[in-house]
Amino acid sequence: MPELPEVESLVRFLDGRAAGRTVAAVDVGAISALKTFSPAPVDLVGRSVVHATRHGKWIDVVTAAPAGADVSPVHLVVHLARAGWLRWYEQVPSTPVRPGRSPIALRVRLDDGSGFDLTEAGTRKRLAVHVVRDPAEVPMIASLGVEPLGDDFTxxxxxxxxxxxxxxxxxxxxxxxxxxxxxxxxxxxxxxxxxxxxxxxxxxxxxxxxxxxxxxxxxxxxxxxxxxxxxxxxxxxxxxxxxxxxxxxxxxxxxxxxxxxxxxxxxxxxxxxxxxxxxxxxxxxxxxxxxxxx
CATH class of the missing domain: 1.10.8.50 (Helicase, Ruva Protein; domain 3)
Incomplete structure (x- = not known):
């Protein structure tokens, strides 16, 4: 299972490549991974990636709407669980995501052709994807304890x-x-x-x-x-x-x-x-x- 160092490194990697880009498409490959329904994954399309951050072992991709549209942020929040991972592409494959036929749970394509897949190996599917207005809407994030590399951990x-x-x-x-x-x-x-x-x-x-x-x-x-x-x-x-x-x-x-x-x-x-x-x-x-x- 990815833990704090790997998740933080994934977040920094993602932030350096995705921030400032616009979400061009979102494809769901495993409906079981999606834990929320409103906003929907498709609601991320057209929004720009502001930055990526971390809450414990959770990845949080923060997006903003175009000027003049809904100004509230929408967060793509992901827990990779035991067998999940984030696979980055400089050029996302053109082959469509086939639900139930690959390890891809979610694919995000950005406006320059780059993007990432959220994948999960094995038969025990625990990867969790939430699309929310506020990360605190996710109960496990709202109840997280102290960050061990934060100032509060004394x-x-x-x-x-x-x-x-x-x-x-x-x-x-x-x-x-x-x-x-x-x-x-x-x-x-x-x-x-x-x-x-x-x-x-x-x-x-x-x-x-x-x-x-x-x-x-x-x-x-x-x-x-x-x-x-x-x-x-x-x-x-x-x-x-x-x-x-x-x-x-x-x-x-x-x-x-x-x-x-x-x-x-x-x-x-x-x-x-x-x-x-x-x-x-x-x-x-x-x-x-x-x-x-x-």
Whole structure:
């Protein structure tokens, strides 16, 4: 799933190429991806792209009407979910989008022939497209937590979040209502760098632990953003994989200590960690709601 660094890089890439262009056509390839009906996707046609921005893991393409028309902005808001992506074209293919016959959920063509597809692989379709007057109309955006690279994300704020409810640390980092933009991959990376078990209970953290975790969150996300910044959209997935220390590397050597990276599997996801760096050398039980083996 694209997370904050990749989504921010996609937004910057899109903003640099689409801003100032006019939407020439919008084709829906998967009606299931469209979560709103008014405004309709066709209502974007003729509007100019003002800029692209981000809310957590959500992409927001802001459009404005021609002078003298409806002056209120219309937002194309997208959540790529686990298997979604944005594919940019300098020249959009002339072949029509065939609903149900390709991975294309939505195609946007701009007035200079460039544009992008929103695609989704696999059979579990979760990509979400909203066309709205205000991003806050999307409940998941309205309820997003603090941006971890924003000024509001302070050590004190993290301490408040950690003490509000006694939950597993990985759950805190992934909860979009608390901290926006961190998912499965970067939570693994953050916890590894902070030398903390994913199953550590948040209320057990001391002041030094919270301060260290805060610093690592900012550092890991900043470094990932710097590594992906300026890359074409097509290169971002590979750049993310190359930057991982433990996530997706079960069975490989930890680059810090050399121990073998282990995995805990759940029904539809998995986490990776280093026993030496994070759990005092003890493996975690590989089952749902796992606790340290005794």
């Amino acid at each position: 050590v004190a704020r993290l301490a408040e979040l950690a003490s509000a409810r006694n939950q597993q640390l990985k759950g805190l980092l992934r909860d979009q209502h608390l901290i926006a933009g961190i998912g499965n991959a970067y939570s693994d990376e953050i916890l590894h760098a902070a030398r903390l078990s994913p199953f550590t209970l948040t209320r057990s953290l001391g002041a030094d632990d919270v301060a260290r975790l805060h610093g690592v969150v900012v550092q890991v996300l900043t470094q990932a953003l710097e590594a992906s910044s300026g890359r074409p959209a097509a290169e971002l997935k590979d750049a993310k994989r190359r930057g991982m220390q433990v996530h997706g590397r079960a069975g490989q050597a930890c680059p810090v200590c050399g121990d073998t990276v282990l995995e805990v599997s759940f029904a539809d996801s998995a986490l990776q960690y280093c026993p030496t760096c994070q759990t005092g050398g003890r493996p975690l039980a590989d089952r749902r709601m796992s606790r340290l083996l005794r």
